[in-house]
Amino acid sequence: MSQPTFILGIDPGLANTGWGIIEVAGSKKSCLAYGCISTAAGDPIDLRLKQIYDGISAVIERYHPTELGIESIFFSANAKSAIATGQARGAALVAVAGAGLEVGEYTPLQIKQTIVGNGVATKEQIQYMVRAILKLDHVPKPDHAADALGAAICHANFRNDALRRSLKKEAAR
Amino acid sequence: MSQPTFILGIDPGLANTGWGIIEVAGSKKSCLAYGCISTAAGDPIDLRLKQIYDGISAVIERYHPTELGIESIFFSANAKSAIATGQARGAALVAVAGAGLEVGEYTPLQIKQTIVGNGVATKEQIQYMVRAILKLDHVPKPDHAADALGAAICHANFRNDALRRSLKKEAAR
Numbered sequence: 001m002s003q004p005t006f007i008l009g010i011d012p013g014l015a016n017t018g019w020g021i022i023e024v025a026g027s028k029k030s031c032l033a034y035g036c037i038s039t040a041a042g043d044p045i046d047l048r049l050k051q052i053y054d055g056i057s058a059v060i061e062r063y064h065p066t067e068l069g070i071e072s073i074f075f076s077a078n079a080k081s082a083i084a085t086g087q088a089r090g091a092a093l094v095a096v097a098g099a100g101l102e103v104g105e106y107t108p109l110q111i112k113q114t115i116v117g118n119g120v121a122t123k124e125q126i127q128y129m130v131r132a133i134l135k136l137d138h139v140p141k142p143d144h145a146a147d148a149l150g151a152a153i154c155h156a157n158f159r160n161d162a163l164r165r166s167l168k169k170e171a172a173r
Numbered sequence: 174m175s176q177p178t179f180i181l182g183i184d185p186g187l188a189n190t191g192w193g194i195i196e197v198a199g200s201k202k203s204c205l206a207y208g209c210i211s212t213a214a215g216d217p218i219d220l221r222l223k224q225i226y227d228g229i230s231a232v233i234e235r236y237h238p239t240e241l242g243i244e245s246i247f248f249s250a251n252a253k254s255a256i257a258t259g260q261a262r263g264a265a266l267v268a269v270a271g272a273g274l275e276v277g278e279y280t281p282l283q284i285k286q287t288i289v290g291n292g293v294a295t296k297e298q299i300q301y302m303v304r305a306i307l308k309l310d311h312v313p314k315p316d317h318a319a320d321a322l323g324a325a326i327c328h329a330n331f332r333n334d335a336l337r338r339s340l341k342k343e344a345a346r
Contacts, residue, residue, distance in 0.1 A: 044276060045266060045276070045278070046241075046266040046267075046269050046270035046274075046276045047270055049263050049266045049267050049270060050266075050267055050270035050271060053267045053270075053271075068219075073256050074252065074253050074256065078252075079247065079251075079252060079255040080247050082252040082255035082256045082259060083246050083247065083255045083256075083258065083259040083262070084259065085256065085259065086255060086256040086257065086258065086259020086260045086262070086263065087259045087260065087262050087263035087266070088263060089256070089259070089260050089263065090222050090259065090260035090261060090262065090263025090264040090267075091263040091264065091266070091267045093218060093219040093222045093223075093260070093264070094219075094222050094223055094226045094263075094264045094267055096219050097219035097220055097222060097223035097226075098223060098226075101219075103217060103218070103219045105218070
C-alpha cells in the first residue's frame with residue numbers, strides 16, 4: 001500500500017480564489033477540505049493579493065500538500081480580466097513555490113477530459129463528476145472550490161499515469 | 174528641512190521586472206539604485222514568480238523604501254502577455270504588501286505627463302527626462318529599470334501635490 005499523497009488544487013481569481021485538498025492513495029481519491037478566499041473589490045490591490053497569498057499559505061501550512069494542480073491560462077475574455085486573474089495566480093503561486101510544492105499545470109481541455117472524459121463538458125457536468133469522484137454529499141460550493149478540486153483530481157490522474165509509465169520503464173529494463 | 178522619503182518604483186514583467194529606488198527630499202529627487210530581475214523562460218512558472226517576489230523583497234530589505242509607484246495596467250496587446258504581466262505584478266505586489274509600503278498606481282498617461290509634460294511622449298523622451306530629473310550620467314538600462322524609476326518619480330510628484338493640498342487645507346482652517 002503506497003503512502004497517501006495530498007494534492008492542492010487552486011482556481012485563482014482576484015475576487016475569489018478557490019482551493020481544495022484531496023488525498024490520493026493508489027487510485028482512491030477523497031476530499032479533505034475545500035474553500036474560497038474572497039477579497040473586497042474596494043480594497044487596495046496589494047492588500048487583496050496579500051490576502052490570497054496569506055490564505056493559500058495558511059491552507060498549505062494546515063494540510064501539508066506536496067503537489068499542486070492548477071489550470072493553465074492563456075486566453076481570457078478581455079485583457080482587464082486576464083490581468084486580474086494573472087495577478088491572483090501570481091500571488092497564489094508565490095505561496096506555493098515558497099512551500100516547495102511540485103506544480104502541475106493543465107489546460108481546461110485536459111481537466112475536462114480527465115474528469116468527464118469529454119473536452120466539451122459543461123460546468124455542471126464537471127461539478128457532478130467532481131462530487132462523484134470524491135464521494136461528496138453535495139456539489140462543492142462556490143464554483144471556484146469545485147474547479148480547484150477538479151484541477152487537483154486532474155493532477156492526481158496525470159501523476160498516476162506518469163508513475164505507471166516510469167514503473168513500466170523500470171520493469172522493462 | 175523635511176526627512177527624505179525613499180520611493181520604490183517597479184515595472185513588472187515575467188521575463189524582466191525593473192526596479193528603482195529614488196530619494197526625495199522636498200522637490201529634490203535623486204537615484205539610489207536600480208536594477209532588473211530577470212527570469213528564464215524555460216523555468217517553471219512558480220519558480221520564476223518566486224524569483225520576482227524574492228528579488229523585490231531583497232530590494233525592500235536593503236533600501237527600506239516606504240512607498241511604491243507602479244504603472245496600472247488595464248490594456249495589453251493580447252491575453253497571453255496580460256496574464257504573464259499580471260502574474261509578475263501579483264508576485265511583486267505581494268512582496269510590497271508584506272513590507273507594508275504605501276502603493277500609488279498611475280496610468281501610462283499620468284506617468285508620461287508627469288515626466289515629460291506630454292501624454293504622447295515616446296519611450297526615448299521618458300528615458301531622457303528620467304536621466305535629467307535624477308541627474309544620472311547615462312540613461313538607466315535596461316528599459317525596465319528606467320520605466321521603474323519613471324513610476325517612482327511620478328509617485329513622488331503626485332505625493333508632493335497631495336501633501337501641498339493637505340497643508341493648504343490645514344492652513345485655511
